[in-house]
Amino acid sequence: MQKARFEGKAAVITGGSRGIGAAVARRLAGEGAAVAIGYRGNREAAHALVAELAGDGGRAVAVQADVADPEQTRVLIDRAVEEFGRLDVLASCAGIEHFGALEEITPADFDRLFAVNTRGQLFAVQHAAAHMKEGGRIVLTSSVSASRAVFGHTLYASSKAAVESMVLNLSAELGQRGITVNAIAPGGTATDMAAEHGTAYQHPGLVGKMSMDEWAGVQIALKRLAHPSEVAAGYAFLASDDAAYMTGRTLRIDGGMF
Numbered sequence: 001m002q003k004a005r006f007e008g009k010a011a012v013i014t015g016g017s018r019g020i021g022a023a024v025a026r027r028l029a030g031e032g033a034a035v036a037i038g039y040r041g042n043r044e045a046a047h048a049l050v051a052e053l054a055g056d057g058g059r060a061v062a063v064q065a066d067v068a069d070p071e072q073t074r075v076l077i078d079r080a081v082e083e084f085g086r087l088d089v090l091a092s093c094a095g096i097e098h099f100g101a102l103e104e105i106t107p108a109d110f111d112r113l114f115a116v117n118t119r120g121q122l123f124a125v126q127h128a129a130a131h132m133k134e135g136g137r138i139v140l141t142s143s144v145s146a147s148r149a150v151f152g153h154t155l156y157a158s159s160k161a162a163v164e165s166m167v168l169n170l171s172a173e174l175g176q177r178g179i180t181v182n183a184i185a186p187g188g189t190a191t192d193m194a195a196e197h198g199t200a201y202q203h204p205g206l207v208g209k210m211s212m213d214e215w216a217g218v219q220i221a222l223k224r225l226a227h228p229s230e231v232a233a234g235y236a237f238l239a240s241d242d243a244a245y246m247t248g249r250t251l252r253i254d255g256g257m258f
């Protein structure tokens with residue numbers, strides 16, 4: 001029988017309280033990992049997930065840490081190491097959306113988006129890698145938006161495009177220590193983020209004329225949004241030994257988005 005892939009391993013998941021990050025926490029814990037779940041404000045959801053995972057026999061803790069502040073990320077990672085005695089996997093899932101036309105973007109919008117989606121991920125890698133041994137696995141989060149043109153999406157898309165270059169370049173350094181670093185680029189995934197912003201992905205001429213499901217039906221080969229667990233499977237793959245010879249790459253999981 002195959003051994004659980006993450007038995008005896010410990011993982012930190014930023015943005016683990018909801019959506020894709022929560023699905024990653026469930027998947028890694030379900031395959032044996034002890035997980036530290038980072039969240040920004042949603043304490044209740046994070047602690048409910050810890051209780052759920054503990055109820056299933058897993059080991060989990062929740063730690064409040066705003067990834068826009070690298071010191072808070074350091075506290076999250078240090079707490080995981082303190083609690084579990086090691087760190088094998090970083091799944092960096094925390095992220096925020098933004099839509100706004102060029103003339104509406106403010107320097108504060110820019111700083112906020114990049115502080116969370118880009119700078120936040122870089123410093124999560126820095127703090128996590130400091131604790132990892134050979135075989136460590138780092139999985140960051142980009143988006144299909146990094147390589148698609150969408151009206152009003154410049155800030156979000158470019159904050160994610162930088163992440164794809166980040167993993168490519170970090171792979172050279174971390175490869176020296178036998179640590180891999182890759183990214184997942186999810187397509188439309190049924191989470192709170194998609195519920196809140198999903199229709200903004202439509203051409204401005206179509207907004208209000210198509211439901212999210214109708215849009216997915218014409219824009220995605222598989223004709224629907226992803227379930228978060230389907231995207232989480234990609235994080236688990238990149239975090240596992242199955243992906244031992246894969247680094248510096250971004251894996252799109254988008255149902256065949258046009």
Ligand SMILES: NC(=O)c1ccc[n+]([C@@H]2O[C@H](COP(=O)([O-])OP(=O)(O)OC[C@H]3O[C@@H](n4cnc5c(N)ncnc54)[C@H](OP(=O)(O)O)[C@@H]3O)[C@@H](O)[C@H]2O)c1
Binds near residue numbers: 017093
């Ligand atoms: N859903 C999609 O269609 C889609 C597509 C492509 C890429 N993505 C990317 O996938 C990732 C997860 O997205 P999602 O759809 O699951 O989002 P979501 O449902 O909005 O959940 C966001 C998660 O990130 C956390 N978070 C937000 N800002 C944070 C901060 N400053 N510090 C720490 N945690 C923070 C939230 O914590 P709280 O619960 O405490 O607020 C929550 O756990 C993001 O990086 C997103 O950009 C999503």
